[in-house]
Amino acid sequence: MTLAVVTGASSGIGAAVAQHLAERGLTVLGVARRAMALEKTGAQIRGPGRFESVVADLTTDAGIADVATAVAGRPVTALVHSAGIDHVREPAMTTRAELDHLWNANISAPFLLTKALLEFFADGAGVVFIGSTAAVRGIDRHAPYGASKAALLGLTVNLAADLAPRVRVNCVSPGGTRTPMTADYVNAYRQGTAPELADRAFAVESGRMLLGGLIEPKDVALTVGHLAVDAVAMTGTTVYVDGGFTAR
Incomplete structure (x- = not known):
C-alpha cells in the first residue's frame, strides 16, 4: 500500500493531513514528539488507509x-512536513x-528528513512543506519565525530543482488556521499587551481575510493532498491557503 509520511501529525494541520490521506487509501506514517497525541490522531482515522x-x-x-x-x-509516495514551532518575542529579547532552536525545527528538520x-x-x-503567510507579510514580534518560513520558500524551489523530475517539491502556506499553534500564538501575542489592544489587532487582521474568519485544518489538508498526490505537473510552487489574506 502507498506510504505517506506526515510530520506534526499529533495535532492541527498535520493531524488533518494524516486523516485526509488515510481516507484516500494511503498508509500514513505519522510523526510527532508526543505518543498520546499520535494515538489520538490514529483513533480518528476512518480508513480505508492505515x-x-x-x-x-x-x-x-x-x-x-x-x-x-x-x-x-x-516506497514513499508523499512526504508532508507540517511539524514546526512558532516564536513571538521582541527582537531585542530574542536569544x-x-x-538556533527555531531554525533547527523549521528549516533543518524538513531538509534533513527529505534527505x-x-x-x-x-x-x-x-x-x-507547510509554510506561512508570515514569510511574505510582516507581523510584529514575529521576525525570526517569518524569516524561517521565508527560508522554507527558498528550500522549496531549490529542492524542486535538485530532485526533478523524479520527486516534486511544493509548499502550502496557510493563513490564520484554527489550530493549537494559533491558540498558543494568540496567548503569546497578548503577553505584555493590553487585552483591548490585542483584540483590536486581531480584529483588524481578520478583516483583511477576504473570506472572513479562521481557516479549518481540513481545508488546508485538501490542498496539501492535491499537491502531494494529484498535482503531477506542479513543482517548486507555493500555494496560499489563507482566506485571501495575502490578496489584501
Missing part, C-alpha cells in the same frame, strides 16, 4: 534516523539559543 506512528524529535539526528527506520524500505528519505521516494513522489 495509520502507523513513530515518536521522534526531528531536531535531532536520532529522530530523523528513527523515521527512516520506520519507513522500513517501503541566539532561541534562533534521509531520498532513497525511498517512489517515482513521481510529492514533498509538501
Whole structure:
C-alpha cells in the first residue's frame, strides 16, 4: 500500500493531513514528539488507509534516523512536513539559543528528513512543506519565525530543482488556521499587551481575510493532498491557503 509520511501529525494541520490521506487509501506514517497525541490522531482515522506512528524529535539526528527506520524500505509516495514551532518575542529579547532552536525545527528538520528519505521516494513522489503567510507579510514580534518560513520558500524551489523530475517539491502556506499553534500564538501575542489592544489587532487582521474568519485544518489538508498526490505537473510552487489574506 502507498506510504505517506506526515510530520506534526499529533495535532492541527498535520493531524488533518494524516486523516485526509488515510481516507484516500494511503498508509500514513505519522510523526510527532508526543505518543498520546499520535494515538489520538490514529483513533480518528476512518480508513480505508492505515495509520502507523513513530515518536521522534526531528531536531535531532536520532529522530530523523528513527523515521527512516520506520519507513522500513517501503516506497514513499508523499512526504508532508507540517511539524514546526512558532516564536513571538521582541527582537531585542530574542536569544541566539532561541534562533538556533527555531531554525533547527523549521528549516533543518524538513531538509534533513527529505534527505534521509531520498532513497525511498517512489517515482513521481510529492514533498509538501507547510509554510506561512508570515514569510511574505510582516507581523510584529514575529521576525525570526517569518524569516524561517521565508527560508522554507527558498528550500522549496531549490529542492524542486535538485530532485526533478523524479520527486516534486511544493509548499502550502496557510493563513490564520484554527489550530493549537494559533491558540498558543494568540496567548503569546497578548503577553505584555493590553487585552483591548490585542483584540483590536486581531480584529483588524481578520478583516483583511477576504473570506472572513479562521481557516479549518481540513481545508488546508485538501490542498496539501492535491499537491502531494494529484498535482503531477506542479513543482517548486507555493500555494496560499489563507482566506485571501495575502490578496489584501
